[in-house]
Amino acid sequence: MNVTLLFFLTFFLVLFLLCLGVYRLVREYQYKTTLKEKIAAGSEGWDSTEEKLSPVKNKFLNFLSALGKRAAPEDSSEYEKMRIDFLRAGIRKTNALALFWGVRILLAVCLPLAFFLLRVTVFKILDPARVLALCIFLAIVGLYLPVFWLSIKISKRKNKIFEGLPDALDLLVICVEAGMGLDSAIYRVSEEIMLSNQPLADELKLYNLEMRAGKSRREALKNFALRVNLEEIQSLVTLLIQADKFGTSIAQSLRVYSDSFRTKRFQRAEEIAAKLPVKLIFPLMFFIMPALFVVLVGPAMISLYKAFVHQ
Numbered sequence: 001m002n003v004t005l006l007f008f009l010t011f012f013l014v015l016f017l018l019c020l021g022v023y024r025l026v027r028e029y030q031y032k033t034t035l036k037e038k039i040a041a042g043s044e045g046w047d048s049t050e051e052k053l054s055p056v057k058n059k060f061l062n063f064l065s066a067l068g069k070r071a072a073p074e075d076s077s078e079y080e081k082m083r084i085d086f087l088r089a090g091i092r093k094t095n096a097l098a099l100f101w102g103v104r105i106l107l108a109v110c111l112p113l114a115f116f117l118l119r120v121t122v123f124k125i126l127d128p129a130r131v132l133a134l135c136i137f138l139a140i141v142g143l144y145l146p147v148f149w150l151s152i153k154i155s156k157r158k159n160k161i162f163e164g165l166p167d168a169l170d171l172l173v174i175c176v177e178a179g180m181g182l183d184s185a186i187y188r189v190s191e192e193i194m195l196s197n198q199p200l201a202d203e204l205k206l207y208n209l210e211m212r213a214g215k216s217r218r219e220a221l222k223n224f225a226l227r228v229n230l231e232e233i234q235s236l237v238t239l240l241i242q243a244d245k246f247g248t249s250i251a252q253s254l255r256v257y258s259d260s261f262r263t264k265r266f267q268r269a270e271e272i273a274a275k276l277p278v279k280l281i282f283p284l285m286f287f288i289m290p291a292l293f294v295v296l297v298g299p300a301m302i303s304l305y306k307a308f309v310h311q
Contacts (some may be wrong), residue, residue: 065095068102087227089153090199100146154229157199161228164197166265168204169258176251182240183211203228204269213308217244232261 073079079097086096093099112135168189175185190204210220225237236257240299243253293294 001190065098068098071101072097088229104143104146108139112144113139161200164200173254
C-alpha cells in the first residue's frame, strides 16, 4: 500500500514537472518569436493590446467568469486587496477576479475527480479512508494553487522592474537635465524601455494616462508606488513629491538618488554573495559529499572487503 502510494505521488510529480517544462519551453519560444517581430517592426510596431482569442477560449473564459462570480468575495476590503494584487501582477482585466475564483473552484473540483478516476482504474487497492484524505488534500491544493501562482507572478514582475530601474533612472536624469518636464521625461523613458522592460514601461505609461485624466501628480505618483510595491520606487516617489512641493531641482534630486540607488544595489549584491556559502552547506552535505565519498572511498572499501573475504 505504501509502495503504491509512493508510486502515485512520484507519477503525479513527474507528470507535473514534465508539463511545466514543456509549458515553459513553449512560452519562451513564443516570447522570443514575438520579441523578434516587434524589434523588426520597430518601436512603432509595438502594441501592448491583447491577442484575439478563439471562440472556444472565449466560451471557456465566460464559463470560468460566471463560475467565479458566485464565489468571489463580497467584502469590500478583501476585494480591494485582491484588486491591488492583480495590479501588482500586471493583470488589469475587469473580470480578472471572477476568472481567478473560477480557476480556483475548477482546480478544487477537477484534481480530486481526476485522482478518484485514476484510483478506480489503476490504484484499486487503496482503502476508502486514504482516498478520501487524498481527495481533500488535492482539493485544498487546487484551491490555493492559483494563489501561489499569483504570488510568484507578482514577485517576478517586481524583480523585473527592479532590474530595469537603474537604466530608467539614468534616462530620466538625462531627459530632465536636457530641459524636458518631468511628465514628458517619464513618457519618453517609457517609450525607450518598452522593448527591454515592458512591466516598468507599462507602469510609467499608466502614470502618464492618470495625469492626462486629470489626477494630480501627487496622486498619480502614489498610485504608481502602490502598484509596483517596491521600496526603491516608494523612495523615488517620496523624493519627487517633495521636490515638486518645495520647488527644488528635480534633476539634481534624481541624480543624487540614482547614485545612492546604485550604491544600495551593489550592497544588496554583496549581501546575497555573502549568504551563498551558508546556503551551499546543505547541498554539499546531502548531494555532493556522499557522491564524492562513494567515488573516493568506494574502490578502497571493495578492495578491503575482497581481502577479508579471501582470508
